[in-house]
Amino acid sequence: MFRMISDIGTDAMKDEAKLARMNTLQSDIEGIYAKATVSFSDGQTLALEPGLTQLMASSRNYTKLQEAWIGWRDNTGKLMRDKYADFVTLSNEGVSSLGYHDTGEYWRSWYESPTFEPDLQKLLEELKPLYSNLHTYVREKLMDLYGRDKFPTSGQIPAHLLGNMWAQQWNNIYDLVIPYPDKTSVDVTPELKNQSYTPLRMFRTAEEFFKSLGLLPMPDRFWNKSIIVKPTDRKMVCHASAEDFYNQKDFRIKMCTDINMEDLVTIHHEMGHIQYFMQYKDQPVPFRDGANPGFHEAVGDTLALSVATPKHLQTIGLLNSVENDEGSDINYLLSMALEKIAFLPFGYLIDQWRWSVFSGETPKDKFNDKWWELRCKYQGVSPPVERTSTDFDPGAKYHIPSNTPYIRYFVSFVVQFQFHKALCEAAGQTGPLHKCDIYRSKEAGTKLGDMLRLGSSKPWPYAMEALTGQPNMSAKALMDYFAPLTAWLEKQNAGKQVGWQDACSNQRHAP
Numbered sequence: 001m002f003r004m005i006s007d008i009g010t011d012a013m014k015d016e017a018k019l020a021r022m023n024t025l026q027s028d029i030e031g032i033y034a035k036a037t038v039s040f041s042d043g044q045t046l047a048l049e050p051g052l053t054q055l056m057a058s059s060r061n062y063t064k065l066q067e068a069w070i071g072w073r074d075n076t077g078k079l080m081r082d083k084y085a086d087f088v089t090l091s092n093e094g095v096s097s098l099g100y101h102d103t104g105e106y107w108r109s110w111y112e113s114p115t116f117e118p119d120l121q122k123l124l125e126e127l128k129p130l131y132s133n134l135h136t137y138v139r140e141k142l143m144d145l146y147g148r149d150k151f152p153t154s155g156q157i158p159a160h161l162l163g164n165m166w167a168q169q170w171n172n173i174y175d176l177v178i179p180y181p182d183k184t185s186v187d188v189t190p191e192l193k194n195q196s197y198t199p200l201r202m203f204r205t206a207e208e209f210f211k212s213l214g215l216l217p218m219p220d221r222f223w224n225k226s227i228i229v230k231p232t233d234r235k236m237v238c239h240a241s242a243e244d245f246y247n248q249k250d251f252r253i254k255m256c257t258d259i260n261m262e263d264l265v266t267i268h269h270e271m272g273h274i275q276y277f278m279q280y281k282d283q284p285v286p287f288r289d290g291a292n293p294g295f296h297e298a299v300g301d302t303l304a305l306s307v308a309t310p311k312h313l314q315t316i317g318l319l320n321s322v323e324n325d326e327g328s329d330i331n332y333l334l335s336m337a338l339e340k341i342a343f344l345p346f347g348y349l350i351d352q353w354r355w356s357v358f359s360g361e362t363p364k365d366k367f368n369d370k371w372w373e374l375r376c377k378y379q380g381v382s383p384p385v386e387r388t389s390t391d392f393d394p395g396a397k398y399h400i401p402s403n404t405p406y407i408r409y410f411v412s413f414v415v416q417f418q419f420h421k422a423l424c425e426a427a428g429q430t431g432p433l434h435k436c437d438i439y440r441s442k443e444a445g446t447k448l449g450d451m452l453r454l455g456s457s458k459p460w461p462y463a464m465e466a467l468t469g470q471p472n473m474s475a476k477a478l479m480d481y482f483a484p485l486t487a488w489l490e491k492q493n494a495g496k497q498v499g500w501q502d503a504c505s506n507q508r509h510a511p
């Protein structure tokens with residue numbers, strides 16, 4: 001507890017003037033991101049949410065997508081590179097008085113593991129074959145649609161074609177890659193709109209799932225004080241967040257809810273943070289935190305693994321028919337892979353980049369080269385147009401200007417399948433993991449609540465063992481979940497060129 005109280009990070013900066021300068025730089029950088037919009041050649045001006053997000057998700061126009069992708073980066077990252085470089089220097093000075101070499105070392109200390117970095121590398125390597133097979137399947141489909149001449153000969157996928165501003169999740173191009181179009185489609189966005197779902201009803205639906213497990217309901221103050229739709233009377237950073245006021249009573253979500261399946265999942269994600277806050281609210285303040293940051297990110301997503309199943313969606317009336325055949329099963333597993341498997345290299349590389357900047361390995365003039373080196377190598381995506389060292393593409397992703405660590409999401413995407421497996425066993429679910437729905441299981445809820453109530457009072461392996469029966473992060477549960485899809489993808493990709501070269505080439509395929 002004493003170590004946690006004294007672990008104040010960059011606020012340990014001795015020099016008041018430098019501390020003030022660092023905070024000014026941070027707020028300038030966040031201001032650039034918050035105000036950014038893109039004005040198109042047709043006169044339209046869009047903000048990130050909902051305009052650009054919807055465009056990147058639904059447009060199939062190569063040039064329009066490219067204009068949005070470049071415009072967003074010109075109006076965010078490009079404007080903050082020099083300030084970010086100055087911020088890095090001051091941030092490192094701030095933590096040096098705590099004995100850390102740099103900010104990256106301070107951030108990794110939260111996982112309390114001398115083998116944290118090699119453990120992460122090993123997890124990514126175990127998951128690489130599954131990612132490569134998904135990447136190859138999606139690339140072939142996109143080449144058919146956009147033409148081979150748009151794709152580099154080195155095998156990457158142009159980053160603006162994957163349904164997301166950062167290519168971090170590919171669920172929005174499900175309609176372009178669906179394996180069995182005549183089978184059950186799991187995209188319930190149209191149904192949400194047909195049933196006139198409101199943001200509030202989406203939040204109530206999520207709350208009902210938590211309550212069905214015997215977990216805590218959202219308090220009245222939550223409903224009165226949260227902001228769940230984009231305000232019209234003021235500017236607000238729309239990126240979703242959950243706030244703990246550390247008074248055992250006030251817990252809120254801020255989010256610009258759109259009526260779609262992606263936001264229904266995000267609502268569960270944010271409500272997972274609130275549930276954790278409430279479960280550990282009676283711990284001493286230094287222990288009112290996740291067992292590690294990845295655990296905090298995994299709570300809501302774990303429950304959403306049950307909510308997203310066709311069986312559950314039918315139970316809550318968002319899906320009228322559910323077919324139990326191989327085709328529907330593959331359709332569902334592919335939609336989940338576009339959300340979960342696609343994310344893994346992205347979740348890994350953001351802080352690989354940032355740690356290399358904090359450590360001094362990557363100087364300012366190499367910021368963008370290093371970023372694309374990692375994007376080309378790990379994620380297998382390429383820039384749609386040539387990038388220069390005056391660009392600063394990492395700054396186009398919220399977590400860089402907001403200085404929010406990111407490896408927590410990679411950890412979450414691995415451990416949430418371990419949590420899901422443990423809760424399914426507690427709920428007495430025996431079938432395949434991807435069909436498990438823990439809805440209404442008080443046994444599962446009790447097991448999860450018991451772990452959440454620990455907060456950060458015990459090292460995270462202790463909490464992991466309390467929930468799953470063993471203390472380690474492991475990719476096994478995730479691989480088990482997707483096993484039926486792995487076999488199917490390998491068959492689909494037979495005879496195809498699987499994977500990509502580490503470096504992106506400027507050369508493209510002949511038409």
Ligand SMILES: O=C(CCC(O)(O)[C@H](Cc1ccccc1)NC(=O)c1ccccc1)N[C@@H](Cc1ccccc1)C(=O)O
Pocket residue numbers: 168239240241242243244269270273296297301404409
């Ligand atoms: O950023 C988020 C969700 C926002 C959040 O809930 O993780 C939020 C980020 C944040 C915002 C402001 C200050 C600090 C962090 N985190 C929280 O609200 C939070 C996290 C831990 C404890 C308390 C609150 N998700 C990531 C990754 C992700 C996760 C899950 C599904 C899709 C994508 C992303 O969108 O790239």
Ligand SMILES: [Zn+2]
Pocket residue numbers: 269270273296297
């Ligand atoms: Zn989160």
